[in-house]
Each structure stands twice: as structure tokens, then as C-alpha cells.
Amino acid sequence: MPFHRADGTSQPHRRLTLDWKDVGFRVALPVLAMMFALLIGAAMLVLLKANAFHAYAALVAGVFGNVYGFTQSLVKATPLLLVGLGICISFRASVINIGGEGQIIAGALLATWFSLAFRTWPGWLLLPATMTMGFLGGAAWGFVPGILKARLNVNEILSTVMMNAIGIQLMNFLLRGPLIDPAGVRAGTFLPQSERLPEQVWLPRLVPQTLLHAGAIIAVVLAVAVYIFLWRTTIGYRIRAVGLNREASRYAGINVPIYQTLSLTLAGGFAGLAGVIEVIGVQHRLLEGITSGYGFSGIVAALFGGLHPLGAIPASWLFGSLLVGADKMQRAVQVPSALIDTVLGLVVMFVVGSALLSRRWVARRALAAPRNEGGQP
Amino acid sequence: MTETTFFTVPVAVGILSSAVRLATPYLFAAVGEAIAQSSGVLNLGVDGIMLLGAYASFFVMLSTGSLYLSVLAAMGVGLAMGLLMSLISVTLKAEQGISGIGLYMFGLGLSSLLFKVTVGTVKTVTGFPPVVIPILGDIPILGKILFQHSLPVYAAFLVVPLAWWFLDKTTWGLKIRAVGHNPAAADSLGVSVDCVRYASVCLGAVLAGLAGASLSLAMVNLFQENLTAGMGFIAVALVYFGGWRPAAIMGGALLFSFMNALQLWMQVLAVKIPSDIAVMLPYLLTIAALALAPNLTRQPIALNKPFERGEH
Numbered sequence: 198m199p200f201h202r203a204d205g206t207s208q209p210h211r212r213l214t215l216d217w218k219d220v221g222f223r224v225a226l227p228v229l230a231m232m233f234a235l236l237i238g239a240a241m242l243v244l245l246k247a248n249a250f251h252a253y254a255a256l257v258a259g260v261f262g263n264v265y266g267f268t269q270s271l272v273k274a275t276p277l278l279l280v281g282l283g284i285c286i287s288f289r290a291s292v293i294n295i296g297g298e299g300q301i302i303a304g305a306l307l308a309t310w311f312s313l314a315f316r317t318w319p320g321w322l323l324l325p326a327t328m329t330m331g332f333l334g335g336a337a338w339g340f341v342p343g344i345l346k347a348r349l350n351v352n353e354i355l356s357t358v359m360m361n362a363i364g365i366q367l368m369n370f371l372l373r374g375p376l377i378d379p380a381g382v383r384a385g386t387f388l389p390q391s392e393r394l395p396e397q398v399w400l401p402r403l404v405p406q407t408l409l410h411a412g413a414i415i416a417v418v419l420a421v422a423v424y425i426f427l428w429r430t431t432i433g434y435r436i437r438a439v440g441l442n443r444e445a446s447r448y449a450g451i452n453v454p455i456y457q458t459l460s461l462t463l464a465g466g467f468a469g470l471a472g473v474i475e476v477i478g479v480q481h482r483l484l485e486g487i488t489s490g491y492g493f494s495g496i497v498a499a500l501f502g503g504l505h506p507l508g509a510i511p512a513s514w515l516f517g518s519l520l521v522g523a524d525k526m527q528r529a530v531q532v533p534s535a536l537i538d539t540v541l542g543l544v545v546m547f548v549v550g551s552a553l554l555s556r557r558w559v560a561r562r563a564l565a566a567p568r569n570e571g572g573q574p
Numbered sequence: 575m576t577e578t579t580f581f582t583v584p585v586a587v588g589i590l591s592s593a594v595r596l597a598t599p600y601l602f603a604a605v606g607e608a609i610a611q612s613s614g615v616l617n618l619g620v621d622g623i624m625l626l627g628a629y630a631s632f633f634v635m636l637s638t639g640s641l642y643l644s645v646l647a648a649m650g651v652g653l654a655m656g657l658l659m660s661l662i663s664v665t666l667k668a669e670q671g672i673s674g675i676g677l678y679m680f681g682l683g684l685s686s687l688l689f690k691v692t693v694g695t696v697k698t699v700t701g702f703p704p705v706v707i708p709i710l711g712d713i714p715i716l717g718k719i720l721f722q723h724s725l726p727v728y729a730a731f732l733v734v735p736l737a738w739w740f741l742d743k744t745t746w747g748l749k750i751r752a753v754g755h756n757p758a759a760a761d762s763l764g765v766s767v768d769c770v771r772y773a774s775v776c777l778g779a780v781l782a783g784l785a786g787a788s789l790s791l792a793m794v795n796l797f798q799e800n801l802t803a804g805m806g807f808i809a810v811a812l813v814y815f816g817g818w819r820p821a822a823i824m825g826g827a828l829l830f831s832f833m834n835a836l837q838l839w840m841q842v843l844a845v846k847i848p849s850d851i852a853v854m855l856p857y858l859l860t861i862a863a864l865a866l867a868p869n870l871t872r873q874p875i876a877l878n879k880p881f882e883r884g885e886h
Contacts, residue, residue, distance in 0.1 A: 245691055293671045295618075349865045352814055354618065354671055356864060358807040362857040370850035493679060500672065535687035542622070542680030546658070549668035549676065 230547035259525025268409035274517030276471040280495025283467030290460035291440040296357025297492025299364030300335040304469020307334030320397030335469015343461030347454030391483040410478035423506040592835035601730040603809035606781025613774035614754040614876040618674025621806025622681020627786025632797035652783020656776035667880035701791040726788040754874030
């Protein structure tokens, strides 16, 4: 992956030579971290008196054993990838966005309201408009902590967490009041869910008899778009520059607060998109459990993919598979799927913990490299 | 229920008494976090530690019936989580914000896993009984608000002056603050940066474990999945709000729990505000407080920065 190091070097032709040792090392580290976490998971399984081998076998079989399981892993990977793309943007700007949950909700809420309010519109107009609303809802939820950080130096980690809590309460309120399904009210069940969305905004299903929807394709296309945005446009370059060295960027004339706000707004937008796509792709209505913790597990996927939009594609599929397999494992060996949540937490810690090894590796290779490589013979 | 009956003396006393009681877990957790942050480590995993502490103390209480063992269990779990956090963010010098999120996810997952395996259904335990302090507890209004609580509540308010004394008046506290403000200088004077950070993070984590125990044994007397519902993150916010000073953190915690108590009592008395909107109030208040936080100059300069010798 030459793009990790090619920036700013004076020899563009070096981009073409893939440094396989470097690629191998960068891929090996997260894989090792994952294996280590799974090993600890196995130890916990043994302590819980379950057969670790059977458990993991059930997990794998749950994903690869049949078409439904496999498509389901892609269904779960879609919101993870979308949230992860936003995380790539904000973390690259050194802005830590923990607000994925609230942003997913904000996007889903605005989009749900919009498509119900304008349900008479034709699909070619309503579908893109609804998705835009989802993006905007999430973006607004990201913009608030962004502007608070830029203008008033409010720690974004804390404000995004608060925005999560506010988003959840707002959804609880709206799904029990203004947005509640009138059918549920008439039937007297008062289920906290929205009315079913108009059919013209439903995303087409890709495989019959499964939940796999076109959102998966949208997410992959957007991953490529985010890659181009971050590495091939001026704005993307500035976002990364701000993340690498705030002070240097400021001296170089980059308006740091604007790019921090922008990165958090975009991150919120992608999470909001995850929210609306989950609504129009899977359930076709807004339910309370819309986020399923994707706001947090999307961070894991992005980190695992090296905060690279293209790396986030396989990473989110991997974690989507883990989530699907965890349910199968729960049924097979009666160990709660929360075990996989625990393993995910360990993966995060081990991946960021291994960054030190990665830094030392880069330093050692820089020392070992011949002197004339820097363009100054 | 009209507004005139809402503001009666018994209701006001009830709200204030609840506010004091509800501040307990925030006090333990936020003061602990302030100690960790003073040494330069941002531990975002407080919520996860609280959850595991709450679970551990609840489970030990359920199986042994001993309050002392339960509290000990919560402290032990806190220590273990503190060591894990230190290992990742001090020894391995990881980005602290993210490793803290990992620790949170780990604690959230593990506590619900263990709860499902070992308990499974909702069970209650007999927690700490209220202790009326002699003489002081008999003061008409003040006594009811301040001196008729359970032991952990008093302990939490005792931790505040202790933490102030520890951080501001002892050599250990000086070392912690030195490491948090200028680790390179502290290192050159022979203070082991890693050692001080390990100790501070672990002390903070033990307090977070106690925060969890106070929640499950003195507040709700039960455990359920995600019992804390983000209280640990509020505690971290309170540290910023209080500018790393225990007394100001206590002020923030009381303000936050007052809003919470007010909101709870408004629900009880059916005041005409949607409860979901009222629940938002404390969070909105926290954001506003963070935006207007008076004094950020006390922020440990090396906060969130791993220390490596030879780096400046």
C-alpha cells in the first residue's frame, strides 16, 4: 500500500513499486491482534465450560454454512462500513468521533420523517431526497460537537457522547409521540416504532429470500469515493494534514478549526447515511434498536482497516461476519453472543496497542534505508 | 398536579436528598478519573470499569451476602481493569482515547456476558442500609438532605477532600501532577513516569470500580445489562467541567445529579413535560457546561500524550 508513505515524498514514481514487506507487516499486525483477542475469547469459552473449538466452528459455519448467513454478514457489514468511512475521515483529522450512535439515530429520524411526510413523491425523487436527509441529519449531529470544538475548545469525545444520549432520548420521545405508527395506536399496542415507509423508498433486494439490499453496493462505492476524497483532493489533503500536525498546518495557512468541524460533520453524515440505509434497506420502518451498537463497532472496523477507506471494506465484512456468527454460536454452545462484544473490545485495545510496534518498524526501516533514497544524493 | 403543589418543602427536600444520593457514583468515578488524568492519562473506559465493578459486587453479594467482600470484589476488578488500561496506554503507548473505548466495550461485553451466564434474570440484593448520623441526622431539613444516607454516599463525599489533599498536599500528588504536566522534566529528575501513571490509572480505576459497587449496592440494589447507561462518560465530562479540581468536580456532580433528581421527581409528580425530553436536560446541561467551562488552564499539559524518552 504505497499511499501510506508516498505523500509528500519527492519521488512520485516510487508509488508504483509495492513494498511487499511493508504491506505484509501492516496487514499482519491487525490480524495478529485479532487472533490474540480470539485466543483470549477461547480461554473465556473454556472457563465458561464450553467447547471453544465447537463454538468457533459454529461461528464460522453460521457465516459460510448457507446463503442466508453469508448475505446476513454483508447486511451487517453495510452500516459498519458506512460508519467506519466517517470514522476514517474524522480520525484522520485527529478528531475522535464517539458519536456514531447518535448520528445514526439523527439520520434515521430525519429520513423517516421526510419520507413519510412526502410519501406522495415518486421514487426517483423521494429515494435520493430521503437518503440526503439521512446524511444531513447525521451531519447536523456531527456539526454541533465540531463547531463546539472549533469555537469553544469543547472536547469532542465528551460532546459526541452527550449527543448520543440526547439522540437516544429524542428517538424515544418521537417514536412514542409524533412519529408513532398510527396502526399501533389504533390496535392499542403502542409499539415504539414508526409507520412503514412508502414502498418507493425501499432499497431493492439483491438476493431473493434474504435481507441483502442495494445499500451494500452503495457503501462500497462510497468507500472508493472517500478514498479519492482523502487522498486525491485538496480538502482531503488538508484534513489529513490537520490530523498529522495541527501546528504545522496552521503555519501553512490551513484553517484548522474549519477542517476539524468539516471532518466531524462528514463523519456524522456517513453515520446518518448508515442510519437511513438501515431503515430503507432492512426494516422499512424505524425501530428503537436501530443502532445495534454500530456507532461503536464501526470504530473497530475503521481502526482494523488501518483508518483507510478501502481497508475498511474487508474489515467491516469481517466484523459483520463476527456479529452474525456470534448469534449462531450462542445457539450452538449456549454462550451469550456478548462474548464477541468482549472480543471486539480486546481487538480495539490490541490494534491501538500494536501501533508502537508499527512505529518502531517504520523507524528501523528508515534507519536501515540507504541514504540516497530521500532525493538528496 | 399543578405547579403550586410541586414546589412544596417536602418535595424540595426529597429532590435535594435524591440529588446528594445520586451524585455518589459520579463522585467516585470522576474523582478517580481526575487522578488518572492529572498524571496525563485520559481513561475513557470508566464506564466499562463501573459496569464490571457493579456486576462483581452484585454477584459476590448475591452469592456470599457479605457487603465487605462485595466492595472488595469491585475494587479488585477495578484494579485489574486499571492494569489492563495502563498496559495498553502507558507501556504500549497507544492512543488513549481509542484504547479507552476498547476498554469500555470490553467491560460492557464482559459484564453482560458474565451476568447472563451466572445470574440470567433480574434479581435484587439487600444493599447498604441507610445510616442516620446521630445528632446531625435530627436537624430538621438539613438532616434529611445530608445525613440520612447509606455508607457509600458518605464515603463518596469523603473521597473528595481526600483526593484534594492527596493531589495538592502530598509528594505523591506532586509527582502525579509533574508527570501530567511535564513528563520529560519529571523523568530527568528521576521520577518514573510509567510507574506514576500506572499507579494513578489503577487508583482511578479502583475508584471507578467502587462507583459501580455504589450503583448496584447502594442505589438500585440490582444488576442488569448496561446498568450504568453512560454514567462513566458523564464522569469524564465532569472532570473537564471541574477543571481537575476535586471540589469543583463535586459541584458539577451535584449540579448534574440535581437536574436528574428534578427530572425524576417531575415524572413522579406527573408535571406536564414529556419525560424523554426531561431526561435530555442533564446532557444538554453538560454540553453547555463544557462549552462554558471556566478554567481550562489547569488541564494537564501532557494529557492524552504517551511519554517516550527522547521525544519532546
